[in-house]
Amino acid sequence: MNKNLAAIYQSVVEGESSQTAKKVQEALDEGINAEVILNEGMVSAMSEVGRLFEQGEYFVPEMLISARAMQEGLSVLKPALAKAEVRSTGKVVIGTVNGDLHDIGKNLVGMMLEGAAFEVIDLGTDVPPERFVEAIKTNGAQIVAISALLTTTMNNMKGVIQAICAAGLRKNVKIIVGGAPLSADFAQSIGADGYSADASKAVALAKSLIA
Amino acid sequence: MNKNLAAIYQSVVEGESSQTAKKVQEALDEGINAEVILNEGMVSAMSEVGRLFEQGEYFVPEMLISARAMQEGLSVLKPALAKAEVRSTGKVVIGTVNGDLHDIGKNLVGMMLEGAAFEVIDLGTDVPPERFVEAIKTNGAQIVAISALLTTTMNNMKGVIQAICAAGLRKNVKIIVGGAPLSADFAQSIGADGYSADASKAVALAKSLIA
Amino acid sequence: MAKKYQELAIKDPTDFLFGVSPYPVSLKNGLTIGGGKVYPEINFTLPGMGINPETMPEVRDQYAQMIGDVTKRAAELHADGFSVEYELLPDLTLNPEWGAEITKLLREKLDGLAQNEAIKTCLRVTPNDIREFSRPPLLRHGKFVDDMFRCFELCAQAGADLLAIESTGGKEIHDDAIIKGDLAASVFALGILGSRDMKFLWEKIVSICKRYDVIPSGDSACGFGNTAMVLAEQHYIPRIWAALIRVMTVPRSLVAFEEGAVGPNKDCAYEGVYIKAITGAPIALEGAEAACAHLSPIGNIAKAVPDLWSNESVQNVKLLAASAPTVSMEQLIYATRLMNKAADKGKGSALALRDLFIDSDSAGDVQAYILRPDVALDLSRQIIAEPTAYLRTRKAALAALDCFRKAQEKREITLSRVELRWLDALSRQADQLPDSEEEFIAQMRPTLDPAKVNLSEYDL
């Protein structure tokens, strides 16, 4: 591998933000293709980070630092990428249903998705159905991820899905759901496309649905 | 209360079969109306037995002995009753669904219903839907009681209900269900009219449905 | 060829303790049951769903998910070993290939766990006694009998470590005996019918086990003793009657061991306490952590002498924390950790904990009282002094009733007025049981409905 690409890879894995930015600039200056920098330098580094997480070597805090390093690198890369017309893995609208204030599970999923190069639009918590619909429209999202942590709010997910249907957007998006009181059965019963029992499995689920 | 009626009442409560038969005959000979003998002598005695059971003074074995005493009395009373055209509380077809061999819960319900003067047609265990349908037709039952003790057979209850619907008998009967893995929710979801969490509550349920 | 138990394997109550049995059972992987430690035995079952060719993929997924969940949690909590009991649902026994397929699936997952986490496990496979699908039951021939034995064979080949069953010979009579409070019918069902069927059945099971090098573990009088316990819990029958039935199941369940079973006996077989005393084989039991499957008055005292500690069974439903099987696994691990920690500290410490388990429950319910190690030893001694299953069952009844009466006098239990009335009534019934088995059979014969029971299936 090119020396600069290797350095980018390394700095993302180790979560060195400024180093990543610097090395991306050097690679661009050297004439390396932006898409190559993205994929071989950064996306593959984030895969390695994922592997380290699976192995128990990294925890979420380390993943976050790596993800931030990748963001820094991306901001340098963006202008060059725009020309090369590169797609993100996909756009995801994410939020916790109305009536529910639980944040952290949703944040973890968002973070994991970003790590896998998804573009994530986070609507926060206590999100009414209309706001999901609006965000899908505005952002042209391919995936909607809905979270609920309470037995009394899990049924509100159905309302979100109905609103998406009513807006005629159901065929445009895959809907994934998660949260402690849910089960795969429940997800199916409300018409979701997928269910993930924990945040770390949400990425694989999202990828499989838009593959 | 008439001395003979009191003796009938007493002998049913104490489960003295031959005494009951004897006293019923004496009461008839004395010219007491058959329906009065039935209601004031025996049905009210069985209510007392039910009360003793609720209080923890009687157990099921004692109830069974009293029920048998009542049956003995009834067999003496039957000819006279036939003339008087007395209705039983109701006719119940009861059975355990196909694939399920559990007997005892169903038997208890049957026994409790008989104690409350229902006429019970017991189809046994592992009963296919057709046999429930046939028994409803043949006997003109007002109630069908279906039992299941396994998570793998509880869904067969739905098949029984569908068969009853398909045979055009749904409006003729009330359907009650019971068994360990069931819940009120489940009962509702398969279209039953009622659910009883235990045998001793099945009588009140059955009565309420045909009231 | 059958073994005869004429003296107790455990004689001293202070040698009667959780985790230790005179004749431990060792698996090929080195896991030893009854050798000093109590291991969890987890059991799980499908949520409400049918089993048929269309649903079989989902059935497989369910079992894969359940075994995945429990092995994951066991590894996270550093369990050093555990057993899985796979109790086949009727449909999985009626279709032995399906039953064996699930056995294989479980086996592979457990082998993976052994490899990745160095956790030693045991797989107990318990086919369903489908012989009662014939009514009256055909116990010795016919399609159901053939399929059931084929299921044993296929599951043995598919990787079972232990084979077990909850057999039902005599149950066709006993259900009514329970709800009628009919002691003679209960004795007949257990001491004559059940015991004869056990002899036939276990000879076969043991020979299948020999053929496939699998361990014949034991039987459970669940359909007798636990049916009674659950009915007593619902106030349908007196507790004293349920306790009496429990003791009367001992001779019947002992037959499996006479025919070559070696333990660990089945979790739901509370008569296992007596079986352990008599045979020295390790046993599984269940209590507080099995409340998901049945409520009971013996949640703590059942912890006094088990070698495996079980949750009985739980459906794969979702609770707030995790799947119900995961929750059960965690609870079993904590329960056994406590016992093993006590054992680590020495026998005195283990006995002290055992006595807390005992004293928690034994005075509160006669069904708990008869699980007291000293009581079980005393009654076991009296039972095995008799030569035949019938006479042992009769002795079980007489000795237990006598024991209840003395316990009440010593104020070790408190029977209500109503229970005392039943004690007298049951004693009157017991006193009428004849010495002669033939005489007893002759007495009982006319009371039996041939539509319900087929005596020829019992060589009668």
Place this chain on the structure above:
Amino acid sequence: MAKKYQELAIKDPTDFLFGVSPYPVSLKNGLTIGGGKVYPEINFTLPGMGINPETMPEVRDQYAQMIGDVTKRAAELHADGFSVEYELLPDLTLNPEWGAEITKLLREKLDGLAQNEAIKTCLRVTPNDIREFSRPPLLRHGKFVDDMFRCFELCAQAGADLLAIESTGGKEIHDDAIIKGDLAASVFALGILGSRDMKFLWEKIVSICKRYDVIPSGDSACGFGNTAMVLAEQHYIPRIWAALIRVMTVPRSLVAFEEGAVGPNKDCAYEGVYIKAITGAPIALEGAEAACAHLSPIGNIAKAVPDLWSNESVQNVKLLAASAPTVSMEQLIYATRLMNKAADKGKGSALALRDLFIDSDSAGDVQAYILRPDVALDLSRQIIAEPTAYLRTRKAALAALDCFRKAQEKREITLSRVELRWLDALSRQADQLPDSEEEFIAQMRPTLDPAKVNLSEYDL
């Protein structure tokens, strides 16, 4: 007016024991918590369903069914007392009349039980902290604040014996701090924001309690410490970080007692072990029997010092035996029976059982280790030697990290290589915490997003 804790209420580890607390709490009905016995505290919640005017009849039915089920089982198992925690769902707090209506329904059922079965009970009512429905949270004024306090008042009037809350001041910062491994932000959220909000909140709650003659019981740092524990259980954050957060929640939760709370502290507040050491108030805790609500590495050790023993919460779903609340009730009764039986036999016996609970878990996970009574006493002593909430939280961090390091050296715990790397990293962060609270606030201020946190709600 606020109380200052400067020395430990419990000084000797051998006085630190389940069921006994220096300052027991007695209810009007005579039930005493912390007076020698551990009582079950059962908690239950709705199955998956919404709460709105149309579903309220069903909500009522559900609660009636759940309280009916658990009281029935408690009576059948001869419980001599128990507590019910009714934790209001957000919708039941947002509509205080609904919340109070359910309180009344529970009260009436418990009063009936007292009358018919002579079982003494306690009703703990825990409104939801709905103030975070504003984002950033409005903690001191506005509709949500008003409704929440009205809910406390209405529930007090409707028959609560105890009032409690799991308050969330500072959580808007702390969630991120957990997943970023940001020690300073965690200290800021707990030692500055959380503690200030606790002071405001508990002054109000205590005054409501005085007005209605109800007991102000305590708060739980559930949203902080248990969020971390659950994330550690899922391998998202290091266990050592979760353990550290737990110790750092102590000064924050102590504020409730400084303001007049008297216990029993909330079940899910594992910092309660420290609260009991410091204040002498009785506490509720939860462990193995709460696996239905959350898995944990502390299922046995949590039984070392509780005065109430809880299942945390379970939905009203059906298990094979009975409803899940019934199953929980049975399990709690057996768990507490064991502890009380040990206590009956004398303090030596109780301490021996306590030590089995401790030794079961304490070496296996650092989160368990910090619940060791001796460890909790040592750390508590160091924490309260400091004068302010901030300095106490800083000390909690420093002392806990030091404690982890020594425990590793003494081989009382075994930290993995990765955990040790984190131990070093967290120590580096802790060492940079300034002495001066003002300086610390000044440092933190620029890092805060005003869209997330409103510092004026904390008088900052």
